[in-house]
Amino acid sequence: MVEEKQNNISKFFIAGINYKKTEASIRGQFAINNDQYANILSVAPALGLSEFFILSTCNRTEIYGFADDASQLIDLLCTQTTGSKETFLQLCYIKEGVEAVQHIFEVGAGLESQILGDYEIIGQLKLAVKFAKEAGFVSGFTERLVNNVIQSTKVIKNQTALSGGTVSVSFAAVQYLKKNVSKISGKNILLLGVGKIGRNTCKNLVDYLDTKKITLINRTEEKAVELAKELDLNSAPMTELPAYIQSSDIILVATNSSEPTILKSQLENFGDKIIIDLSIPYNVEKEAQELPNVTLINVDELSRLKDETLQKRVAEVPKAKAIIAEHKAEFLEWSEMRKNVPFIKAVKQKLHDMHNCELYLSTYTTYTTDTTAVNAINVQLIQKVIKNMAVKMRQQHQPGCSYIEAINDFIKTHSN
Numbered sequence: 001m002v003e004e005k006q007n008n009i010s011k012f013f014i015a016g017i018n019y020k021k022t023e024a025s026i027r028g029q030f031a032i033n034n035d036q037y038a039n040i041l042s043v044a045p046a047l048g049l050s051e052f053f054i055l056s057t058c059n060r061t062e063i064y065g066f067a068d069d070a071s072q073l074i075d076l077l078c079t080q081t082t083g084s085k086e087t088f089l090q091l092c093y094i095k096e097g098v099e100a101v102q103h104i105f106e107v108g109a110g111l112e113s114q115i116l117g118d119y120e121i122i123g124q125l126k127l128a129v130k131f132a133k134e135a136g137f138v139s140g141f142t143e144r145l146v147n148n149v150i151q152s153t154k155v156i157k158n159q160t161a162l163s164g165g166t167v168s169v170s171f172a173a174v175q176y177l178k179k180n181v182s183k184i185s186g187k188n189i190l191l192l193g194v195g196k197i198g199r200n201t202c203k204n205l206v207d208y209l210d211t212k213k214i215t216l217i218n219r220t221e222e223k224a225v226e227l228a229k230e231l232d233l234n235s236a237p238m239t240e241l242p243a244y245i246q247s248s249d250i251i252l253v254a255t256n257s258s259e260p261t262i263l264k265s266q267l268e269n270f271g272d273k274i275i276i277d278l279s280i281p282y283n284v285e286k287e288a289q290e291l292p293n294v295t296l297i298n299v300d301e302l303s304r305l306k307d308e309t310l311q312k313r314v315a316e317v318p319k320a321k322a323i324i325a326e327h328k329a330e331f332l333e334w335s336e337m338r339k340n341v342p343f344i345k346a347v348k349q350k351l352h353d354m355h356n357c358e359l360y361l362s363t364y365t366t367y368t369t370d371t372t373a374v375n376a377i378n379v380q381l382i383q384k385v386i387k388n389m390a391v392k393m394r395q396q397h398q399p400g401c402s403y404i405e406a407i408n409d410f411i412k413t414h415s416n
Helices: 024-030 034-047 070-077 085-091 098-109 120-134 140-159 169-180 196-209 221-231 238-247 286-290 299-303 308-315 317-338 341-355 358-364 371-396 399-415
Strands: 012-018 052-056 060-066 093-096 189-192 214-217 250-253 273-277 294-298
Touching: 012 024, 012 070, 012 098, 024 060, 024 085, 034 052, 034 070, 034 120, 052 070, 052 120, 060 070, 060 098, 060 140, 070 085, 093 098, 098 120, 098 140, 098 317, 120 140, 120 196, 140 317, 169 196, 169 273, 169 299, 189 196, 189 238, 196 214, 196 221, 196 250, 214 221, 214 238, 286 294, 294 299, 308 317
Parallel strands: 189 214, 189 250, 250 273, 273 294
Antiparallel strands: 012 060, 012 093, 052 060
């Protein structure tokens, strides 16, 4: 478990790459799967890092955490990426302190998503933090920050139309098929991968394309069987993947393998196929797009699809940013007060020491040998004084004066 400490917000960094500056093929070099994430967590202590998490999606790979310098976080991230540190530095953005806090609020709200207002990102953020927390790399600051981000996204979703309508990468895939495939109800569809994006894609296929000719295949077969049963679809084991690739008209890929799961050789001379690759890194071999019978679409191409829903979302951005400003201010106030925790603890200990001093007791209190009664009064008085002191510190930002006032309040209370 990471040791709880009062991290200075100025040492909080985020370093990352996203769709704005890097195409999907480059982002794929820095995508982090669960195995890579676990490896990063295991080597982090050797690099002097104890509090961080990594957010890796089809849009971005970002590492958030405390460090002496952002380069420490970048060095750690690149221990597990196929892309080099030099490439990352050429393409990345680095934010620190309050600017980094602002960034994570905007990411959580979907303001930084390739499809504006994409609400799937907040679920991915929760999972990223959970993974790091379970390994002991999340303490008070990060947990409070992420909770504030989650609360702000809930308010944004309820009070604005930023995530209104049905627009996401998974839904964009369905839109593409609806516009480009005739008589789709008669087509054989294969969905490879039933993680979060795969599940959402599958449900959108069923809801909006009115088809049940869908076969689900997943590396963990039980998950595919469970979803197929829920939606009355077909499922198949991974061993039958080559046969289903050959017989399918439409293939959607939502896996997180570090290597392609569908190869050019599996597609040659097996009829016309539309393949939508929702994975980062790409999980369809790049050379497959050279085949005359294959139309290959990736996440970047899907995200360029625009419609009226997205235009309406743009108008909601100012409202979302105003909500973020409120929640960010609340978090920053908490963070500022958190700096005073060691001071408050020291004052509390000093008051305990005073109350246990016989000279003080004989001078300012009615001395008694009833230690149980003394201790009960002691706890109540000290808690009251400390609470008043904390309130004054929050209002006046004068810890030195608050210390003197706390001592005086304590003596005055005993003297009365």
